[in-house]
Amino acid sequence: MAEQKLLSASPDGRRVLRRAWSHTEGHRRLVALALATSTAATLTTVAVPAVIGLGVDRLLQGDRDGLLTAAGALAVLALLRLALFRQSEILLIEAGERVVRRLRELAVRRLSRAPLRFLEAQPAGDLLRRATTEIADLAGFVRGQLPDVLNVAGYLLFTLVLLLSQSWLMTLALLLVFVPALLWVLRRFKKAAPPAFAAEAAAAGRVAATYQELVAAREMLFTHGGTPYWRQRFVRDNEARYRAARRTQRTLFVISLSRIVQGLTTAALLLVGGLLVSEGRVSVGVVVVFVLATRQLFDSATQASNLVGQVQHTVTGLARLLDLLAVTGPDAATPVPAPRATAHAARRTSARGPLEAEAVHYAYTHGTEVLRGLSLRVEAGERVGLAGPTGAGKTTLAKLLTGLYTPDRGRVRYDGVDLAELPPDELRNRVVLVPQRVHLITGSLLDNLGLVPGDPDERAVRRAVEHLGLTDWTDALPGGLHTPLGGDRGRLSAGELQIVGLVRAALLDPAVLVLDEATADIDPDTAARLETALDALRTDRTLITIAHREATIARLPRVVRLDRGEAESSRLTR
Numbered sequence: 001m002a003e004q005k006l007l008s009a010s011p012d013g014r015r016v017l018r019r020a021w022s023h024t025e026g027h028r029r030l031v032a033l034a035l036a037t038s039t040a041a042t043l044t045t046v047a048v049p050a051v052i053g054l055g056v057d058r059l060l061q062g063d064r065d066g067l068l069t070a071a072g073a074l075a076v077l078a079l080l081r082l083a084l085f086r087q088s089e090i091l092l093i094e095a096g097e098r099v100v101r102r103l104r105e106l107a108v109r110r111l112s113r114a115p116l117r118f119l120e121a122q123p124a125g126d127l128l129r130r131a132t133t134e135i136a137d138l139a140g141f142v143r144g145q146l147p148d149v150l151n152v153a154g155y156l157l158f159t160l161v162l163l164l165s166q167s168w169l170m171t172l173a174l175l176l177v178f179v180p181a182l183l184w185v186l187r188r189f190k191k192a193a194p195p196a197f198a199a200e201a202a203a204a205g206r207v208a209a210t211y212q213e214l215v216a217a218r219e220m221l222f223t224h225g226g227t228p229y230w231r232q233r234f235v236r237d238n239e240a241r242y243r244a245a246r247r248t249q250r251t252l253f254v255i256s257l258s259r260i261v262q263g264l265t266t267a268a269l270l271l272v273g274g275l276l277v278s279e280g281r282v283s284v285g286v287v288v289v290f291v292l293a294t295r296q297l298f299d300s301a302t303q304a305s306n307l308v309g310q311v312q313h314t315v316t317g318l319a320r321l322l323d324l325l326a327v328t329g330p331d332a333a334t335p336v337p338a339p340r341a342t343a344h345a346a347r348r349t350s351a352r353g354p355l356e357a358e359a360v361h362y363a364y365t366h367g368t369e370v371l372r373g374l375s376l377r378v379e380a381g382e383r384v385g386l387a388g389p390t391g392a393g394k395t396t397l398a399k400l401l402t403g404l405y406t407p408d409r410g411r412v413r414y415d416g417v418d419l420a421e422l423p424p425d426e427l428r429n430r431v432v433l434v435p436q437r438v439h440l441i442t443g444s445l446l447d448n449l450g451l452v453p454g455d456p457d458e459r460a461v462r463r464a465v466e467h468l469g470l471t472d473w474t475d476a477l478p479g480g481l482h483t484p485l486g487g488d489r490g491r492l493s494a495g496e497l498q499i500v501g502l503v504r505a506a507l508l509d510p511a512v513l514v515l516d517e518a519t520a521d522i523d524p525d526t527a528a529r530l531e532t533a534l535d536a537l538r539t540d541r542t543l544i545t546i547a548h549r550e551a552t553i554a555r556l557p558r559v560v561r562l563d564r565g566e567a568e569s570s571r572l573t574r
């Protein structure tokens with residue numbers, strides 16, 4: 001099995017911010033301005049105890065002018081603080097939202113380009129969570145907590161500088177009590193938090209995956225009564241999620257222990273401060289600065305303790321998102337070429353050519369090969385059927401022949417060129433798969449039919465429908481081409497879904513069409529429409545049909561039978 005990188009349940013949480021920094025490109029000036037304003041706002045808070053301390057000393061010295069100046073400075077600081085905090089919040093949110101928007105776009109772009117093999121190997125709910133919920137959490141954090149995080153961090157740093165400038169002895173006393181106790185609390189938290197938060201995020205991903213599978217399998221559950229199994233599985237996953245959440249709550253409790261440190265530190269400060277004042281080594285104002293600043297320091301530490309959980313949660317989410325971005329593609333700054341822009345670029349292959357699988361091997365799971373060295377050549381314009389027992393690998397081969405999967409070993413070539421080397425738009429103009437179950441998006445029939453590169457307009461879609469002799473079918477639908485489809489709106493039968501696939505194929509006009517015949521029963525009218533559409537489509541193009549019905553096999557001039565994916569088992573039967 002070819003090496004396929006998969007998402008990690010607990011991705012590397014180290015240097016997350018540094019790794020995320022590369023995604024701030026284009027917004028760095030705004031980020032820098034937001035950080036500078038936030039720093040200035042924090043400085044206006046840090047300066048308050050210093051000015052009050054100064055005012056107290058002036059008061060004790062009977063210096064009325066000094067006292068007035070200090071009071072005036074406090075008023076200016078209060079106004080500045082209001083304006084700067086407001087502005088820094090606006091800038092931070094703007095910068096953060098822009099980065100989040102970029103990450104969201106990148107995640108969707110990378111997922112849309114990710115190999116089918118990767119998408120199929122991931123639990124769908126987990127992918128969904130990373131690309132939506134976790135980005136939404138990040139956006140929520142940017143709006144709600146990021147300004148506070150920066151203020152608290154800035155406050156802790158600047159207050160330390162202020163206190164050092166006032167009295168290094170008292171700062172030493174503060175640090176000797178405060179830092180070891182706080183470090184002990186933080187160390188315990190750091191050890192327990194990342195695994196706890198990662199486990200909670202992984203458990204939430206499993207619940208989402210189970211739920212999504214449950215919704216996808218609803219028909220099977222109702223028909224085969226598989227409900228108890230699903231209920232058990234859901235209850236088990238939900239229980240695991242609950243336990244993981246309890247664990248993170250216990251971890252958060254550790255951080256609240258920091259409050260005990262507050263009482264100890266204030267007592268130590270008063271003791272040391274009192275002694276120093278009595279010895280005349282510091283003024284009363286300095287002790288006031290320390291008491292006020294330390295109170296704010298603790299308020300900040302308490303706020304930090306509330307924020308740490310959110311920060312850890314966001315860091316975990318960001319790590320999972322960066323993991324998704326790293327696994328799904330390079331940090332390619334090169335945009336995907338627009339289909340129209342390259343539509344007329346020089347082509348490497350001609351519009352008619354043979355399609356050839358050469359000794360292809362493919363395994364979904366390590367050690368279990370579905371195709372083992374299978375070779376097949378289909379000439380330009382040929383009509384070939386692929387038949388064989390269920391699970392023989394027909395659909396897998398179809399996906400390899402259309403470039404949706406890359407073989408683990410061997411090659412698939414169109415007109416002599418490896419499909420893996422063809423640009424995506426050229427590949428789609430050469431080989432197209434109409435799958436067993438064509439997917440619909442929420443939109444009109446017209447939107448669904450035109451869901452191919454190049455954005456065909458209504459006239460082009462109508463022309464394709466007419467060319468395939470399907471106008472009576474679209475006219476018979478309640479809203480014609482504008483009939484709403486997808487989601488819980490209009491539904492189409494299995495045969496009609498394949499008709500949609502054939503119109504899409506007609507719009508792409510490929511050299512080779514691979515049709516994975518629907519296994520569900522198709523009513524005679526729809527079957528006749530499909531036949532007519534196929535006849536119109538295949539005038540000179542190659543048609544490979546994965547034939548599930550004997551009637552189809554009987555009609556085809558050449559049938560290749562697959563058996564356990566062995567190359568030697570492919571043979572011409574007539």
Ligand SMILES: Nc1ncnc2c1ncn2[C@@H]1O[C@H](COP(=O)(O)OP(=O)(O)OP(=O)(O)O)[C@@H](O)[C@H]1O
Pocket residue numbers: 120364365370388389390391392393394395396397
């Ligand atoms: N996405 C997947 N992940 C893992 N195994 C898969 C996947 N798709 C198919 N398989 C396995 O690969 C084998 C071949 O499947 P494939 O669908 O290609 O067979 P098939 O001949 O088309 O069968 P059918 O006629 O029932 O559609 C089967 O054993 C199937 O269980």
